[in-house]
Amino acid sequence: MRRFDRFAGTLFGRTLLFIALVVATGAAALAIIARFYAGVAAERAYDQLLAGATIQVAENLYVQGGVLALSPPVAALSTLSRYDSVYYKVIDSRGMVVAGYPDLDSAANLAAAKQGPVFANGSYQNKPVRIATIARYMPEERTPGWASVTVAQTTNARQQLTNEMSFKVWTLILLMSALAIVASALAIRRGLRPLAQIESIIAARDPADLRPVAVETPSEMQAIIGAINGLIARLAERITAMQRFIADAAHQMRTPLARLDAQIELLDSETNPAQVAARLAALRKTSSDVGRLTGQLLNHAMVIHRNEVIPFQPVELVSLVKEVLGRSIPLAGERDVRVSFESGCKQIWLSADAISLQEAISNALHNALLHGKADTIDVSIAGHGDTLHVTVTDNGPGIAPENWDAALRPFSRLGETGQGTRAGSGLGLAIVDEVMKAHGGSVHFALPPSGGFSVVLVLPRPPGAGSE
Structure with a gap:
C-alpha cells in the first residue's frame, strides 16, 4: 500500500493513473456497447434463418381432398436444429392444428403475418424460444382462407454466437486498452525526461552558481525554465545586495570602532583633568555614533526582511x-x-x-x-x-x-x-x-x-x- 501511495504521489503516477482510469472507463463502455451489438447481430442472423425456414414450411403446404396438409422441409429445419431445438405448428383456415405441436403458442397478429414473417420472443417447454409466424392464403381448402405457420427455435445458438462475437471484441478492446496504457506510460516517461534533466542540472550546481539554467526543452516547459531563471535572478540580486550591504556595513563599522579604540587608548594615558573631560565627551559622542549606526543597520535589515515576508x-x-x-x-x-x-x-x-x-x-x-x-x-x-x-x-x-x-x-x-x-x-x-x-x-x-x-x-x- 505504501508503495502504491508513493507511486500515486508522483507526477508520472498521477498522470498514468488518470489515463488508466479514462481508458478503463472507455473500455467498459465499449464492452457494453459491443455486447449489445453482438446480440443484435446474432439476432438478425438467426432471424434470417428462422424466416427462411418459416417461408419454406409455408411453401410446402398443400391441400388434399379439401384438407390442408404439410410436407415438412427437412433441409430447412435441419439447418435450424444444428445447435437448437426446433418446433413448428400449422393451423388451417378453420383454426385447426393440422401439423406440428398443438401447444406451441404465438402472439403474432394475423394481419401482420399476412405481410411476411412476424417475430416474437417466448417460452416453450420451459425454454426461451424465438418464434416466427407467417400466413398463407389457401383457396383450395373446403373453407378457403388464411393458414398460419409458426416455427420456434431455442436461443442457444444465438447466445453462443453473441458470446463468441463479444469475446473477440472484448479481447481486442483489452489489447488496445493495454497498448494505450503502455504507450501512455512510455510517452509520459519521455515527456518528463526534460524535467529529470533540469533536476540533475540544478542538483549538480554549486550553491554559488547563480547563472540562468540553459537547457533544451519543449516549448511547454519554457515557462518552468523562465520561472526558475527568474527566481535565480531575484536570488542573485538579493544575495548581491546583501553581500554589498554586509561589506558596506563592515566598512562603516570599522572606522568608528577604530576611533573608539584610539580614544580609549588616549584616555588611558591622559592625566590632565581638562583633557580627560574632553576625551570622555569625544568618547561618548563616538559611542553614540556607533550605537546609532548599529541601530540603523539593524533597522535596514529589518525593513528589507519585512518587505519580503510581511503581508x-x-x-x-x-x-x-x-x-x-x-x-x-x-x-x-x-x-x-x-x-x-x-x-x-x-x-x-x-x-x-x-x-x-x-x-x-x-x-x-x-x-x-x-x-x-x-x-x-x-x-x-x-x-x-x-x-x-x-x-x-x-x-x-x-x-x-x-x-x-x-x-x-x-x-x-x-x-x-x-x-x-x-x-x-x-x-x-x-x-x-x-x-x-x-x-x-x-x-x-x-x-x-x-x-x-x-x-x-x-x-x-x-x-x-x-x-x-
Whole structure:
C-alpha cells in the first residue's frame, strides 16, 4: 500500500493513473456497447434463418381432398436444429392444428403475418424460444382462407454466437486498452525526461552558481525554465545586495570602532583633568555614533526582511504619523524645536506594513532633527489624485539638488553641505526609499519657495480608501 501511495504521489503516477482510469472507463463502455451489438447481430442472423425456414414450411403446404396438409422441409429445419431445438405448428383456415405441436403458442397478429414473417420472443417447454409466424392464403381448402405457420427455435445458438462475437471484441478492446496504457506510460516517461534533466542540472550546481539554467526543452516547459531563471535572478540580486550591504556595513563599522579604540587608548594615558573631560565627551559622542549606526543597520535589515515576508494590513495613516512624531521629537535634546502637523482628513486608511511605514517616517524626521539641524519642522498629509503625500519640511540647510540621488543610496556620505552641516551615515533616507518602493511609492525632495528643505513620501491611494 505504501508503495502504491508513493507511486500515486508522483507526477508520472498521477498522470498514468488518470489515463488508466479514462481508458478503463472507455473500455467498459465499449464492452457494453459491443455486447449489445453482438446480440443484435446474432439476432438478425438467426432471424434470417428462422424466416427462411418459416417461408419454406409455408411453401410446402398443400391441400388434399379439401384438407390442408404439410410436407415438412427437412433441409430447412435441419439447418435450424444444428445447435437448437426446433418446433413448428400449422393451423388451417378453420383454426385447426393440422401439423406440428398443438401447444406451441404465438402472439403474432394475423394481419401482420399476412405481410411476411412476424417475430416474437417466448417460452416453450420451459425454454426461451424465438418464434416466427407467417400466413398463407389457401383457396383450395373446403373453407378457403388464411393458414398460419409458426416455427420456434431455442436461443442457444444465438447466445453462443453473441458470446463468441463479444469475446473477440472484448479481447481486442483489452489489447488496445493495454497498448494505450503502455504507450501512455512510455510517452509520459519521455515527456518528463526534460524535467529529470533540469533536476540533475540544478542538483549538480554549486550553491554559488547563480547563472540562468540553459537547457533544451519543449516549448511547454519554457515557462518552468523562465520561472526558475527568474527566481535565480531575484536570488542573485538579493544575495548581491546583501553581500554589498554586509561589506558596506563592515566598512562603516570599522572606522568608528577604530576611533573608539584610539580614544580609549588616549584616555588611558591622559592625566590632565581638562583633557580627560574632553576625551570622555569625544568618547561618548563616538559611542553614540556607533550605537546609532548599529541601530540603523539593524533597522535596514529589518525593513528589507519585512518587505519580503510581511503581508500588508489596513493602517490608519494620520494616527500613525502622530505616534511617530510623539516618539521622535524628544531626539532634539535641549534644542527648542517647533513642530506642526496638518492633515485635511481625520482618518486616512490604506493597506501597508505599519512597522516599516513608522520606520520610514521616523527616519525622515531624524534626517531633519539630527542632520538638518532644524528648529522648525512642519509635517503634513495631503491627497493628490490617486496618491497620498506625507511631507516633512524643515528650515535647515537641506541637501543640495546635485546630491539628491546619492542621498537615497546606502552609505552615501554627502560630506559637508553648503551650510557646514555634516550629513549622516547615509542609511536613514535609504531606508525611507526602501520602504516607499515596497509600498509602491517613492521619495522626492523639494526646496519650498519659503525656504528650507522638504522630504516627500509618496504613497499610492487605494481606490475607495476610506477617509473621514
